[in-house]
Amino acid sequence: MMRSLPIGIFDSGVGGLTVYRALHDRLPNERFVYLGDTARVPYGTKSLATVERYAVENSEFLASLGIKILVVACNTASALALPKIRERIGLDVAGVIGPGGRKAVELTQDIPKPRIGVIATEATVASNAYFDAIRRASDSAEVLQQGCPLFVPLAEEGWTSEPETFSIAAKYLAGMKEFAPDALVLGCTHYPILRDVIQQTVGENVRLIDSGAATAEEVEKLLTEKDLANPNLIEGERKLCDDLDHFYVTDAAERFARVAERFLGTQPSKLEAIEVYGGDQVRQKRDR
Amino acid sequence: MMRSLPIGIFDSGVGGLTVYRALHDRLPNERFVYLGDTARVPYGTKSLATVERYAVENSEFLASLGIKILVVACNTASALALPKIRERIGLDVAGVIGPGGRKAVELTQDIPKPRIGVIATEATVASNAYFDAIRRASDSAEVLQQGCPLFVPLAEEGWTSEPETFSIAAKYLAGMKEFAPDALVLGCTHYPILRDVIQQTVGENVRLIDSGAATAEEVEKLLTEKDLANPNLIEGERKLCDDLDHFYVTDAAERFARVAERFLGTQPSKLEAIEVYGGDQVRQKRDR
Numbered sequence: 001m002m003r004s005l006p007i008g009i010f011d012s013g014v015g016g017l018t019v020y021r022a023l024h025d026r027l028p029n030e031r032f033v034y035l036g037d038t039a040r041v042p043y044g045t046k047s048l049a050t051v052e053r054y055a056v057e058n059s060e061f062l063a064s065l066g067i068k069i070l071v072v073a074c075n076t077a078s079a080l081a082l083p084k085i086r087e088r089i090g091l092d093v094a095g096v097i098g099p100g101g102r103k104a105v106e107l108t109q110d111i112p113k114p115r116i117g118v119i120a121t122e123a124t125v126a127s128n129a130y131f132d133a134i135r136r137a138s139d140s141a142e143v144l145q146q147g148c149p150l151f152v153p154l155a156e157e158g159w160t161s162e163p164e165t166f167s168i169a170a171k172y173l174a175g176m177k178e179f180a181p182d183a184l185v186l187g188c189t190h191y192p193i194l195r196d197v198i199q200q201t202v203g204e205n206v207r208l209i210d211s212g213a214a215t216a217e218e219v220e221k222l223l224t225e226k227d228l229a230n231p232n233l234i235e236g237e238r239k240l241c242d243d244l245d246h247f248y249v250t251d252a253a254e255r256f257a258r259v260a261e262r263f264l265g266t267q268p269s270k271l272e273a274i275e276v277y278g279g280d281q282v283r284q285k286r287d288r
Numbered sequence: 289m290m291r292s293l294p295i296g297i298f299d300s301g302v303g304g305l306t307v308y309r310a311l312h313d314r315l316p317n318e319r320f321v322y323l324g325d326t327a328r329v330p331y332g333t334k335s336l337a338t339v340e341r342y343a344v345e346n347s348e349f350l351a352s353l354g355i356k357i358l359v360v361a362c363n364t365a366s367a368l369a370l371p372k373i374r375e376r377i378g379l380d381v382a383g384v385i386g387p388g389g390r391k392a393v394e395l396t397q398d399i400p401k402p403r404i405g406v407i408a409t410e411a412t413v414a415s416n417a418y419f420d421a422i423r424r425a426s427d428s429a430e431v432l433q434q435g436c437p438l439f440v441p442l443a444e445e446g447w448t449s450e451p452e453t454f455s456i457a458a459k460y461l462a463g464m465k466e467f468a469p470d471a472l473v474l475g476c477t478h479y480p481i482l483r484d485v486i487q488q489t490v491g492e493n494v495r496l497i498d499s500g501a502a503t504a505e506e507v508e509k510l511l512t513e514k515d516l517a518n519p520n521l522i523e524g525e526r527k528l529c530d531d532l533d534h535f536y537v538t539d540a541a542e543r544f545a546r547v548a549e550r551f552l553g554t555q556p557s558k559l560e561a562i563e564v565y566g567g568d569q570v571r572q573k574r575d576r
Contacts, residue, residue: 039338040328046539047561050327153441164459167452251334273335
């Protein structure tokens with residue numbers, strides 16, 4: 001019975017849609033329920049205690065809907081709140097940082113002293129979570145982290161090939177280019193949207209690691225190990241945002257739908273605005 | 289006794305510090321208490337109901353400390369929540385949008401058909417609050433509004449003279465330049481930080497209106513009319529952020545102090561992190 005439940009995903013907002021896309025691509029036989037905490041986005045500038053509280057509230061909301069595993073798509077919440085979430089909900093929980101870090105090590109394992117770069121929000125960089133994840137998987141890797149605060153608003157603005165975006169990327173990534181990484185982790189859910197700009201800036205020879213895609217791989221393994229894969233084949237062609245997947249936001253569903261269109265080229269069929277504050281999960285209103 | 293109380297100011301975050309600076313410059317004999325709702329910033333992407341709730345919670349917190357008037361420094365909250373705030377607290381409340389709009393009309397009153405531009409966040413533009421304020425003060429003014437979403441992160445990043453900032457400003461303001469406004473309202477608290485870039489982009493002949501400065505003028509008049517000016521002269525030289533002014537944030541005091549340094553060239557002497565959720569005002573922790 002567990003096996004036919006959907007996979008829960010939460011993010012601080014719209015960025016986690018890139019993780020949803022990666023999971024959807026890899027696991028076409030699964031259904032998803034996504035919560036974007038748009039009332040309280042961004043998490044990256046908030047304190048540990050606050051991020052933990054928000055993350056637990058989001059997780060409890062999704063658990064209350066009935067899910068078989070939980071994916072924490074938000075890098076900040078993955079960096080700060082996994083222990084607290086695991087303590088509170090009796091489900092397997094996957095973050096994006098461990099998979100992203102491990103994938104970078106895996107892809108550079110033939111290099112004696114691999115150089116791994118990480119770009120992320122300032123908060124994720126300050127947490128050293130990717131640094132720690134990479135070091136747990138490899139003693140020899142050399143790691144350089146770089147915060148890129150303007151990448152999130154640039155991605156949400158849809159400026160994926162503007163000259164200003166290239167110019168800002170060149171500025172942020174000058175030190176990274178000099179470091180000449182073998183692999184570069186996109187350590188923020190928004191960054192895959194700027195993938196082309198980032199690739200061109202650091203050079204075509206650098207392997208870019210999408211933490212969302214790495215997470216989808218690990219979730220696939222987890223489903224197999226725990227015998228949780230959906231046994232009932234979904235018939236017909238699955239599409240992103242089709243009506244098998246349910247999306248919730250904590251505020252401003254209209255803006256979420258608009259940015260979803262920019263990120264995925266489509267909008268959720270089922271999108272609902274809810275409240276998750278203080279443990280009481282009240283369905284506030286319907287949009288769309 | 290009312291007269292010796294401080295003036296309350298709230299903003300969704302750090303941007304309102306430009307309004308604090310304007311008030312401080314104009315009213316050196318007053319004390320201020322500032323609340324930055326950094327746990328829930330930004331407001332600009334949130335719904336009316338949510339912005340109203342946050343604004344009322346912030347206002348009640350400041351009222352509970354003892355203030356003589358309340359300045360809503362946040363443009364989004366000024367656009368959406370003034371009626372609700374006035375309904376809830378028995379104090380005079382000043383927003384930034386009315387004063388900004390009226391100042392633009394005042395400064396262009398000798399022009400038969402003045403052209404007034406407004407730049408702001410997407411939410412403020414969508415609310416039409418500046419448009420309405422200007423039209424209430426003038427039948428003849430022609431108004432053009434333009435959203436500039438990347439200006440806030442650029443200001444917070446401290447990129448006040450980078451070529452990328454000029455290039456982005458040129459992109460956002462191309463239509464505005466063509467409109468050739470007589471006056472241009474800086475309709476977001478962050479924009480005075482980018483004043484030089486904006487002035488150079490639209491041309492030196494365009495009068496820039498800082499809504500914060502316009503608000504300080506109106507607050508000065510209000511204090512006189514209501515006989516609320518502080519009668520006890522403050523001795524010695526007042527400085528921005530000195531220990532006569534008290535600053536509260538709802539989260540991440542350290543980041544607030546860092547951006548305050550960028551915006552004001554100094555940091556609050558008295559800065560405290562508190563919670564204002566759900567009406568219970570709990571002092572959570574002290575920073576600094």
